[in-house]
Amino acid sequence: MPVAYTIQPTYAIDDATLLETDLTTCTLLVLVGSGTFSYAVLSPLHRKFLALKSYSYQPKTVAMADLEMIEEIFDADKLLFTAFKQVLLAFDSPETTLVPEPLFQPQLKKDYLHLAQLEKMQEAVLFDTIPDMGLVNVYAVDKDVLGFLRKEFSSDSVMHAYTGLLKAYRKDSETQFSDGIVYVEVQPNQFALTIFASGKLLLQQQLSYRSGLDIVYYIVNSLRQLGLNELQAKVKLGGALTQDSQVYHELHRFLPRLDWVHKPDGFLYIPRMNEVPAHHFHNLYALALCV
Known part of the structure; x- marks a missing residue:
């Protein structure tokens, strides 16, 4: 039955x-x-x-x-x-x-x-x-x-x-930063990537990932194509992530200015x-x- x-x-x-x-x-x-x-x-x-x-x-x-x-x-x-x-x-x-x-x-x-x-x-x-x-x-x-x-x-x-x-x-007043701010809304297997600099929207797209390193790659590659430096840009995370998650640790390893929305x-x-x-x-x- x-x-x-x-x-x-x-x-x-x-x-x-x-x-x-x-x-x-x-x-x-x-x-x-x-x-x-x-x-x-x-x-x-x-x-x-x-x-x-x-x-x-x-x-x-x-x-x-x-x-x-x-x-x-x-x-x-x-x-x-x-x-x-x-x-x-x-x-x-x-x-x-x-x-x-x-x-x-x-x-x-x-x-x-x-x-x-x-x-x-x-x-x-x-x-x-x-x-x-x-x-x-x-x-x-x-x-x-x-x-x-x-x-x-x-x-x-x-x-x-x-x-x-x-x-x-x-x-968010930080969208005015000239060095750029990256917003990452993380969902299972996919994330939304949004980048502002000096108050202007430069990019928004949805991408798939298998690990935090995939997200790191997309962020770094996108910033460099836009003429921004990943070591200076701020990155803010949203979604069901925790500070002890593997994805967070991989992001924190390469992106020093990491924060939460x-x-x-x-x-x-x-x-x-x-x-x-x-x-x-x-x-x-x-x-x-x-x-």
Whole structure:
């Protein structure tokens, strides 16, 4: 007889505040990545995060798609059926490119994207406008996953995770450093690399890695191509890393000016969130800057 399987969250953070709050006044921030599904509940009135939950999964069979795992999460997590005031859906997908806003034409969005990325089956091509940076973020997401989430949440608010990260990075005064600052948002098997110098965005892309040395190589190579020195540039890490992890040690060995990103300022966080290292879930918290 088959054993019943219920997917469980990797992280589940909340307190009595959640039960005491009318969630129909709140915003749900949802972040979908490769093998990950996370969300945070935000009270816009108090600018306070009330809850966070994160799931990590691998398909039970080769043929099992992300959509089926997300459907299992919905079956197990009844909070997702709350009638939130607003739901923002964000996707951390590798198929993304930045286009200067003056050159962007909506009808050509697929052409911009597929100059740099291969076209995939069942993709929906979307874009986010970032006016304060003069950029448009063009990206592709799985059409079936997008359709399912839009239907379940009755929401058309969709964006790419990197749009939130760019807004968060822009609030960091260290982007003005002339020697350059590198932001690295690390996820399992992949990371987002973003480089600023003198207030200008020089690079943003997603890359795959097997070890910290792969990340070191991409950082050093990118900095040198941009005319910057890896020994002088600052590097800030985000994601589920710890100081005793192999990836961190390999980065620290070659990049002396290593530091962590922090949760966005201007928001309140429940005590249990402050017990988690401040660089964890940075990409999820950053979505609050977009609502």
